[in-house]
Amino acid sequence: MNLRLARTSCIECPIRHRAVCAECDDTELAVLEGIKSYVTVPKGGRIAEAGESLDHLSSVVSGCATVSKTLADGRRQMVGLLLPSDFIGRPGRATLSFDIEAATDVTLCRFQRRAFEAIIRSSPNVARRLLTMTLDELDVARDWQVLLGRLTARERVIHFLLSLVRREATETGAAHRSGPVRLELPLSREMIADYLGLTIETTSRQFTALRKDGLIETPTARTIVVPDLLNLMPEAMDEDGGPIA
Amino acid sequence: MNLRLARTSCIECPIRHRAVCAECDDTELAVLEGIKSYVTVPKGGRIAEAGESLDHLSSVVSGCATVSKTLADGRRQMVGLLLPSDFIGRPGRATLSFDIEAATDVTLCRFQRRAFEAIIRSSPNVARRLLTMTLDELDVARDWQVLLGRLTARERVIHFLLSLVRREATETGAAHRSGPVRLELPLSREMIADYLGLTIETTSRQFTALRKDGLIETPTARTIVVPDLLNLMPEAMDEDGGPIA
DNA sequence: CGGAAAGTTGAATGAAGTCAACGAGAGTGG
DNA sequence: CCACTCTCGTTGACTTCATTCAACTTTCCG
Numbered sequence: 001m002n003l004r005l006a007r008t009s010c011i012e013c014p015i016r017h018r019a020v021c022a023e024c025d026d027t028e029l030a031v032l033e034g035i036k037s038y039v040t041v042p043k044g045g046r047i048a049e050a051g052e053s054l055d056h057l058s059s060v061v062s063g064c065a066t067v068s069k070t071l072a073d074g075r076r077q078m079v080g081l082l083l084p085s086d087f088i089g090r091p092g093r094a095t096l097s098f099d100i101e102a103a104t105d106v107t108l109c110r111f112q113r114r115a116f117e118a119i120i121r122s123s124p125n126v127a128r129r130l131l132t133m134t135l136d137e138l139d140v141a142r143d144w145q146v147l148l149g150r151l152t153a154r155e156r157v158i159h160f161l162l163s164l165v166r167r168e169a170t171e172t173g174a175a176h177r178s179g180p181v182r183l184e185l186p187l188s189r190e191m192i193a194d195y196l197g198l199t200i201e202t203t204s205r206q207f208t209a210l211r212k213d214g215l216i217e218t219p220t221a222r223t224i225v226v227p228d229l230l231n232l233m234p235e236a237m238d239e240d241g242g243p244i245a
Numbered sequence: 246m247n248l249r250l251a252r253t254s255c256i257e258c259p260i261r262h263r264a265v266c267a268e269c270d271d272t273e274l275a276v277l278e279g280i281k282s283y284v285t286v287p288k289g290g291r292i293a294e295a296g297e298s299l300d301h302l303s304s305v306v307s308g309c310a311t312v313s314k315t316l317a318d319g320r321r322q323m324v325g326l327l328l329p330s331d332f333i334g335r336p337g338r339a340t341l342s343f344d345i346e347a348a349t350d351v352t353l354c355r356f357q358r359r360a361f362e363a364i365i366r367s368s369p370n371v372a373r374r375l376l377t378m379t380l381d382e383l384d385v386a387r388d389w390q391v392l393l394g395r396l397t398a399r400e401r402v403i404h405f406l407l408s409l410v411r412r413e414a415t416e417t418g419a420a421h422r423s424g425p426v427r428l429e430l431p432l433s434r435e436m437i438a439d440y441l442g443l444t445i446e447t448t449s450r451q452f453t454a455l456r457k458d459g460l461i462e463t464p465t466a467r468t469i470v471v472p473d474l475l476n477l478m479p480e481a482m483d484e485d486g487g488p489i490a
Numbered sequence: 491c492g493g494a495a496a497g498t499t500g501a502a503t504g505a506a507g508t509c510a511a512c513g514a515g516a517g518t519g520g
Numbered sequence: 521c522c523a524c525t526c527t528c529g530t531t532g533a534c535t536t537c538a539t540t541c542a543a544c545t546t547t548c549c550g
Contacts, residue, residue, distance in 0.1 A: 069391050071482055077394040079387035090380055092373075097384055120373075127372055128337075128365075134379045135335055139342055141386035142324035146314050148393035149322040149442025153506065189529060197394025202506055204530055221514090221529060237316055398538065434497060447538055449498055466497060466547080 009033065013109070018085035019059045020133060023125040031123070035115045040107045041065075047088065047100040047108070054096055056110040057089035063106035064186035067098045068194060077148075078194040079141065081187075083167060087133055091117050103186050148197045155237050156196040157206040161216070161224060162236055176229065183224040254278065258354070263330035264304045265378065268370040276368070280360045285352045286310075292333065292345040292353070299341055301355040302334035308351035309431035312343045313439060322393075323439040324386065326432075328412060332378055336362050348431050393442045400482050401441040402451040406461070406469060407481055421474065428469040 010016060010029050021032055038061070041047055047065055048054055060082050067080030079098060082088065088100060094113070111119075120127045147159055164183055169175055187195065193203040210216045215232050217225040226232055255261060255274050266277055283306070286292055292310055293299055305327050312325030324343060327333065333345060339358070356364075365372045392404055409428055414420055432440065438448040455461045460477050462470040471477055 067387070069387070071391075071395065073482070075395045075482075077391040079390045092377060093380075098387065121369070124366070124369065124372070127369070127376065131372065131376045131379065132337060134376065134383060135338075138379060138383050138386060141383060141390060142312070142314075142343065145324045145386060145389055145393055146316075146322040148390055150316065150320045199507055200529080201508080201531085205506095208530075237318070237320075444539060445497080446499085446540080450538095453498075 008038075010036075013061070015059060015061055015085040015109075019109075020087050020126060020129050021059075023129045024123070025125065028119075028123045028125055031119060032111070032126075035111050035119075037110050038107060039110055040105060041102040043102055043105050045102045045106075047102060047106065048096050050097055050099050051095055053094045054089055055094070055113050057087070057091065057113055057116050058108040058110040060084050060086045060088065061107040061109050064103040065106050066101050066103050066187075066191060066194075068101070069098050076194045077197060078191065079144070080137070081195065084171070087130065089113070091120055091130070103191060151237060153196075153198055153202050153206050154209065155235065156198065157192075157203065157210065158215075158232055158235050160192065160196060161226065162229075162232060165226070165229065178228060178230045181226045181229060183226070185222045185224060189221070253283075255281075258306070260304060260306055260330040260354075264354075265332050265371060265374050266304075268374045269368070270370065273364075273368045273370055276364060277356070277371075280356055280364075282355050283352060284355055285350060286347040288347055288350050290347045290351075292347060292351065293341050295342055295344050296340055298339045299334055300339070300358050302332070302336065302358055302361050303353040303355040305329050305331045305333065306352040306354050309348040310351050311346050311348050311432075311436060311439075313346070314343050321439045322442060323436065324389070325382070326440065329416070332375065334358070336365055336375070348436060396482060398441075398443055398447050398451050399454065400480065401443065402437075402448065402455065403460075403477055403480050405437065405441060406471065407474075407477060410471070410474065423473060423475045426471045426474060428471070430467045430469060434466070 010021065010033050013019075013021075016022070021029060024032065039058075041063075050069065062084055065082040065086075065088075066078050067082060068076055068078040070076045082100070088108070090096065091113075120130065147156055151159065161183065164185070165176075165181055168183070185192070189200050189203055193200045196203060198206075207216070207218065211218055215226070215235075217227065219225060255266065255278050258264075258266075261267070266274060269277065284303075286308075295314065307329055310327040310331075310333075311323050312327065313321055313323040315321045327345070333353070335341065336358075365375065392401055396404065406428065409430070410421075410426055413428070430437070434445050434448055438445045441448060443451075452461070452463065456463055460471070460480075462472065464470065
């Protein structure tokens with residue numbers, strides 16, 4: 001798998017049109033092709049640690065990673081969820097402020113920091129794409145702030161589920177706004193709790209409550225079936241109260 | 246005030262070296278000079294509303310503005326605090342996802358969207374600066390997520406005060422890590438509560454508690470005196486438990 | 491001076507956290 | 521193949537911190 005990917009050209013890359021290279025022309029792509037390398041981090045592995053110096057920037061090709069901060073007394077809050085096409089690292093600054101860990105096996109497309117920074121300077125298509133992606137991440141972070149600051153436990157869990165549905169929809173291109181959906185959760189209950197700013201117990205109780213209310217089914221702990229999205233969405237308490245954009 | 250600013254050249258601009266134009270050379274600055282205009286929004290005024298289309302991008306020159314979201318049932322969460330040099334708007338997308346309001350009288354340096362977007366394309370110094378600023382904002386938003394998700398009411402208020410101290414320090418260049426500090430709060434208790442994801446009452450009680458503990462003095466509701474920062478910082482519960490960078 | 495808005499304080503309520511026990515699967519090794 | 525263990529997830533009982541509802545005080549402006 002790792003080896004096969006190592007020979008994969010950017011043209012056939014599954015994230016070619018969504019990652020930081022999305023807007024590259026053939027020339028730029030060839031340059032990136034020349035400096036890229038693939039790495040696979042096993043589930044549970046550390047991709048980066050807060051404060052440490054990173055000499056590679058990378059894109060997530062497959063799998064799921066978490067961005068989080070742990071306080072001195074062990075309290076932990078997730079602040080980012082990285083899925084295929086998401087970018088890791090900060091051009092222009094070597095040190096990261098957050099921990100990044102592999103929630104599943106994660107394959108990364110890596111670029112040496114110096115080389116990539118040079119590309120950003122010479123290739124406006126990469127710089128522009130990175131700005132767009134960062135602005136999108138900022139919007140996500142701010143919506144997340146609203147969730148953490150003002151939503152109830154139940155609303156948070158519903159939001160989490162809907163955001164997974166939405167991300168999956170944008171990846172596959174399918175836009176279901178109603179009907180049954182099956183979700184494979186990439187995160188454990190503990191990670192979901194860290195995502196939502198709740199405890200494991202509260203998170204678990206909310207899943208149970210949603211199941212008892214018939215809004216979800218849970219064939220296994222990691223599998224969620226939503227019989228009808230339309231039943232879940234009204235409770236999401238988005239600013240307009242309506243379905244998700 | 247407004248008129249005087251309208252004649253101010255970028256060279257003398259108070260935010261010249263911190264705003265989106267910080268890295269511009271003289272040529273680029275001259276282009277910006279040509280398309281900029283100043284606007285002053287009175288305290289309480291709306292600068293932009295979620296969902297509406299913006300045809301100007303701007304920098305905050307003076308004053309303080311808030312970025313927030315209001316849910317259908319009135320719950321409100323602040324997700325950004327804009328101070329001098331901060332940028333408003335999103336190149337490449339006309340609609341904003343959040344409300345922006347003037348917490349004090351705010352003076353903006355505005356650029357027509359289309360013209361500014363052209364400059365971003367032609368002037369890498371502006372694009373690069375904007376990327377850096379956006380990445381910084383993302384870090385702020387993520388630290389804010391930690392505050393909202395995991396800190397107690399007392400810790401949140403302390404963090405809020407320390408972040409104001411820090412921002413003031415970076416503006417004036419003075420780096421006090423101990424000793425007395427005087428703060429003029431740009432926000433009402435209600436806005437602080439929206440910032441911290443708390444109610445007005447809880448926020449007020451925490452100020453009272455900090456006063457009773459001798460950590461702060463409150464000559465007026467809007468003025469906070471911190472006799473010694475070193476007493477406040479240990480309670481901030483940063484990841485390392487130590488003083489603020 | 492008077493009225494509204496902003497801020498503080500108190501008492502009661504409630505949602506989520508804590509502590510603790512229990513149950514279900516997954517993997518290991520006899 | 522089954523027993524064993526270990527991790528993960530669920531459930532229950534109780535506690536706690538922040539919210540809610542309400543009254544009161546102070547400050548700000550017209």
